[in-house]
Amino acid sequence: MTSAPPLSAVELGFSYPNGVQVITGWTSTFPAGSMTALTGPSGSGKSTLLYVLGLMQRHQTGDLLLHGRPVAGLSDAERARLRAHQFGFVFQDAALDPTRSVLDNVVETALYRRQSRKAAVSNAHTLLERFGVALRASHRPGEISGGQAQRIALCRALLAQPRIILADEPTGNLDPASRDLVVAALRKQAEQGSCVIIATHDPLVAQACHRHVALDGQQCA
Amino acid sequence: MRIVAQILRESALSARSQPVTSLLTVVMVAGMCVAVLLTTGRNVAAETAVLGQLDAAGTRSIVVRADTTANITTAILGHLDAVDAIDEAIGFGPVTDARNAAISEGDAVPVRTAYGRFGGAALESGARDDTALASTAGAEALGLVDGTGGIITAGGRSLTVTGGLAVPDHAAFLEPLVIVPASLSMRGGPNSGEPLTVLVVLVDQPHNVSTVADVIMGLLADTDPSRVTVETSGQLADLRAAVGGELDTYGRTTVLGILAISAFLVAINLFGLVVLRRKDFGRRRALGATQGLIVVLLLSQVWLLSVVGATLGTALTVVMLAANGQESPGLDFTLAVGIAAVLTAIVAALAPAVAAACRDPLHELRVP
Numbered sequence: 060m061t062s063a064p065p066l067s068a069v070e071l072g073f074s075y076p077n078g079v080q081v082i083t084g085w086t087s088t089f090p091a092g093s094m095t096a097l098t099g100p101s102g103s104g105k106s107t108l109l110y111v112l113g114l115m116q117r118h119q120t121g122d123l124l125l126h127g128r129p130v131a132g133l134s135d136a137e138r139a140r141l142r143a144h145q146f147g148f149v150f151q152d153a154a155l156d157p158t159r160s161v162l163d164n165v166v167e168t169a170l171y172r173r174q175s176r177k178a179a180v181s182n183a184h185t186l187l188e189r190f191g192v193a194l195r196a197s198h199r200p201g202e203i204s205g206g207q208a209q210r211i212a213l214c215r216a217l218l219a220q221p222r223i224i225l226a227d228e229p230t231g232n233l234d235p236a237s238r239d240l241v242v243a244a245l246r247k248q249a250e251q252g253s254c255v256i257i258a259t260h261d262p263l264v265a266q267a268c269h270r271h272v273a274l275d276g277q278q279c280a
Numbered sequence: 281m282r283i284v285a286q287i288l289r290e291s292a293l294s295a296r297s298q299p300v301t302s303l304l305t306v307v308m309v310a311g312m313c314v315a316v317l318l319t320t321g322r323n324v325a326a327e328t329a330v331l332g333q334l335d336a337a338g339t340r341s342i343v344v345r346a347d348t349t350a351n352i353t354t355a356i357l358g359h360l361d362a363v364d365a366i367d368e369a370i371g372f373g374p375v376t377d378a379r380n381a382a383i384s385e386g387d388a389v390p391v392r393t394a395y396g397r398f399g400g401a402a403l404e405s406g407a408r409d410d411t412a413l414a415s416t417a418g419a420e421a422l423g424l425v426d427g428t429g430g431i432i433t434a435g436g437r438s439l440t441v442t443g444g445l446a447v448p449d450h451a452a453f454l455e456p457l458v459i460v461p462a463s464l465s466m467r468g469g470p471n472s473g474e475p476l477t478v479l480v481v482l483v484d485q486p487h488n489v490s491t492v493a494d495v496i497m498g499l500l501a502d503t504d505p506s507r508v509t510v511e512t513s514g515q516l517a518d519l520r521a522a523v524g525g526e527l528d529t530y531g532r533t534t535v536l537g538i539l540a541i542s543a544f545l546v547a548i549n550l551f552g553l554v555v556l557r558r559k560d561f562g563r564r565r566a567l568g569a570t571q572g573l574i575v576v577l578l579l580s581q582v583w584l585l586s587v588v589g590a591t592l593g594t595a596l597t598v599v600m601l602a603a604n605g606q607e608s609p610g611l612d613f614t615l616a617v618g619i620a621a622v623l624t625a626i627v628a629a630l631a632p633a634v635a636a637a638c639r640d641p642l643h644e645l646r647v648p
Contacts, residue, residue, distance in 0.1 A: 107642070115566055115641045136570045143568025150645050154563045158297030170286050171568035215567075227645075 063127025064090045065145075065223050065254040066112060072120030073111050081107045084121065087272060089256055091222070094249040096265035097258045099274030105258035106227050108274070112256065113146055113225045114138040126222075143171035147216030147253075149241075151228035153208040155200040155215075161187070162196040165214045172219060179218060186214040190244065206237030213244055224248055226257045230264055242267045287573075291581040301553045302585055305546060305625065309589025310596065312542035312621045317597040317609060319538070320531040325607035327527040331520060339486040339520045340367075341450035342493050343511045344479035344500070348374050350507035352500070354395050354462075354474045359499055360481065365488040368397035370451070371476040378458065380423045381430035381438065389414075389421045391433060394459035395474065398451070409460075410438060413445040417456040431458070451480050486520050539620065543628035550582065550632035554639075561636040562644025571637035578633035579626055586625035590618040 066089040073082040081104040089095055089112075097105045110116045112123065114130060122129050125141065133141070142148075155164045162183055169179035187193040190210040195203050203211070209229060216224055226245060230238040242264055249255040249269070257264060265271055295302045346352045360369040373393035380386040391412060412431065419427040424441055431439050439460065447457055462474070483492045493512045500508055554561065564574060594614050601608050608614070 110642045113566070136572065139565070139568050139570040141568075142566070146568070148566055150563075150566075154559070154566075154645055156297075156560055156563070159293065163293065167564075168567050170290055171564075171570075171573065173283055173286075175282065176286060176289070 062091075063124070064088050065126055066256075067124045067127075068112070068121065069124070070121035071111065071118050071123060073107065073116065073118045082111065082118070086121075089223075089254045091254050092249055092252050093270055094246055094255040094257065094268045095270040095272060096268035097256060097272050097274060098260070098262075098265050101260075103274040105274055109225050109227050109256065109258045113148060114142055139171070143168060144219065145222050147219070147221035147224040149209070149212050149216050149224070149226035149229040149245075151231045153200070153205075153212040155208055155211060157200050160197050160199060161192065161203065161211050164200065164211060165218060168215060168218060174219070182218055183214060186217055187211070190214055190240070204237075205232045206234060206240075209233055209237065209241055210244075213241060217244075217248060220253075222253060224253055224255045226255070226259075228259055229257060230259065230261055238264070287576060287580055288584070291577055291584055294577065295581050295585055298553060298557070301549060304549045305582060305585040306589040306592065308542055308545050308549065309586040309621050309625050310593030312538060312624065313590050313593025313617055314597050315538045315542075316535055316617045316621070317594065317614065318600075320534045320609075322601075322606065322609065323527060323531045323534070324609040324613050327524065327531070328610070329607070330527070331524055340483045340489060342481040342483065342489065342496060343453070344481075344496060344508060345511070346477055346479075346503070346508045348475055348477060350503050352476045352479065352503060352508070354476060356476070356479065356499055357396050360496075363492060363495055365484050365492050367482045367484050369479065369481045370394055370396040370398045372454070372459070372478040372480075373462075373474060374477050376433045376435060376437075378422070378431045378433045378439065381432045383423050386423050387421050388434070389418055389431075389456050389458055391431070391439065391458045391460060392454075392478070393462050393474070395462045395476070398445075398448075398459075410440055412439040412441045412458055412460050413443055414441045415445045415447045415455060415457040417447075418458040419444065421456040422458070448482075450482055454478070454480075535617075535620075539624045542621070543624045546582070546625050546628040547631060550578070550629050551635065554632050554636045558636075558639050559644045561639040562641045565637075565639060566641035566645055571634075574637040575630075575633040578636055579629055582625050582629040582633075583622065586622040589625070590621045593621065594618045 068085055068087050071082055071085040072080070074080040085108070097108060099105055107116070111118050118131070122131065124130070125145065130138065130141070155161075156167070162180065165183040165187065166176060166179040169176055184193065184196070187196055190213060192203070192207050192210050192214070195207060195211070200208055200211070209232070213229075224245065229241055229245070233241065238261070245255050245257065246267060257268060259265055344352070354371055357369055357371055360366055371394070373395075375390040375392055377388040378391040379388055414422060414424065414427065416427070419441065422429075422431055422441070427444050428441050431441060433439065441458065445457060445459065447455060451457070481492060481496065483489050489512055493510065496510060500510070561574060565571075594617065598608055598614065
């Protein structure tokens with residue numbers, strides 16, 4: 060018997076409140092241990108799809124299954140708790156809190172998971188060390204480079220060892236060296252059993268992925 | 281418990297990381313306390329002083345005067361003991377003139393036997409039945425140098441004034457006062473039928489004066505009305521109620537006005553924070569913070585800041601009032617203002633907190 064994939068979409072449909080249909084009848088499965096690239100031109104719905112898969116937006120039609128269980132009927136609070144426990148997110152501009160230290164940024168999600176801060180800080184130091192930014196732990200995001208910020212965002216995403224990692228253009232603002240480091244880290248996470256989905260324009264990033272899903276034009280189909 | 285500590289820690293860190301908004305919130309709450317305490321607080325102090333003066337004028341007293349044939353006796357004190365609304369009642373027997381035993385041509389001062397409670401204490405008989413107490417005015421009128429000494433009544437009875445007597449405001453009309461205290465235990469005993477010519481009753485609250493007066497009138501129902509007069513402080517009590525009501529209404533309106541304006545300013549300030557940091561709230565939502573947690577985080581942040589503001593505001597006002605020699609509105613009122621300021625700030629923060637909790641991660645985090 061095979062276990063259900065971490066994430067799968069069946070005939071998924073999503074449109075914005077203004078009526079613009081972005082996703083129509085989209086079906087795909089994201090197995091554990093895979094790294095999938097979502098590619099397509101701007102406006103094709105990559106980011107929107109990522110936010111729907113990450114339970115930040117509610118799809119209107121079809122089914123989205125998390126470990127085989129539909130999420131459509133979950134309350135907002137239940138979806139938030141799932142995001143905190145099951146997902147790791149990496150955003151295009153790192154989305155760090157500029158007023159807090161790097162360490163505070165990395166351990167931010169511990170509060171949402173009701174995890175002990177002490178344990179989270181210990182894990183955070185290990186991750187910061189692994190990604191070569193341990194010396195920046197007490198710095199503010201404004202005092203570090205874009206590449207370092209993205210690595211710190213990666214540390215935040217990996218803090219709870221999530222089953223699913225969603226990355227929206229994670230290398231969009233990075234130099235090649237930083238890009239390679241981020242991609243390698245995501246690939247390693249996939250090899251350790253996580254399901255990694257990356258929305259990207261970068262063909263090099265797409266090549267590094269196990270799977271490649273192209274979204275065309277105005278709709279992803 | 282751990283989650284509460286984490287929330288408070290996160291709130292404190294958030295407050296520290298937003299110094300301008302935090303400072304504005306502290307200043308607004310402190311200003312709220314200062315404004316209320318300097319306006320209404322001073323009103324409360326003035327109201328307390330005015331009502332105190334009215335009370336001193338006897339807003340709570342009832343005086344019954346009777347001639348010796350009216351047949352009012354110490355038995356009435358037993359009945360009045362059962363009335364909860366009475367703080368104290370004292371009866372005075374018929375008057376006898378007395379003079380200083382050492383000064384044959386001295387002034388005559390009325391001496392009364394007194395029964396009941398006087399100035400908050402029960403009267404007790406002296407060790408001997410020739411013991412008397414004199415007020416300052418009574419001792420001066422008798423020419424008692426140190427307030428003690430022998431006196432002699434018109435009937436030739438010798439008494440010894442053994443000490444002073446503090447006369448409360450509601451019995452001041454009896455000055456100069458010299459009494460022969462009779463023990464309460466005499467009531468209901470063999471002497472329960474001792475005649476009274478003056479009965480002074482102190483009621484607990486001004487608004488109870490008319491009710492207690494009715495009770496007394498009921499007890500005197502069998503007495504010839506031409507031999508008894510009952511004086512109440514009903515008009516003074518009415519005046520007290522009117523003055524107190526006016527001052528209360530003015531104070532309440534002022535407090536509500538200040539709280540409403542402050543709440544508006546706090547809410548505007550926090551809405552500004554939510555707009556400026558909408559990306560922060562969107563990120564929190566995306567990373568797994570529930571809407572409830574975001575509301576709690578913002579409210580606890582405001583709670584921490586408003587406690588600081590209320591503490592500073594009340595402390596500053598109390599120091600200012602003390603430095604200017606003005607009367608403080610009192611600890612209870614000051615504490616109530618501080619608590620009201622904190623609650624007002626929290627209520628004002630509700631709408632901005634809900635707005636923060638509803639930020640859409642997709643809208644806030646996507647880079648155009």
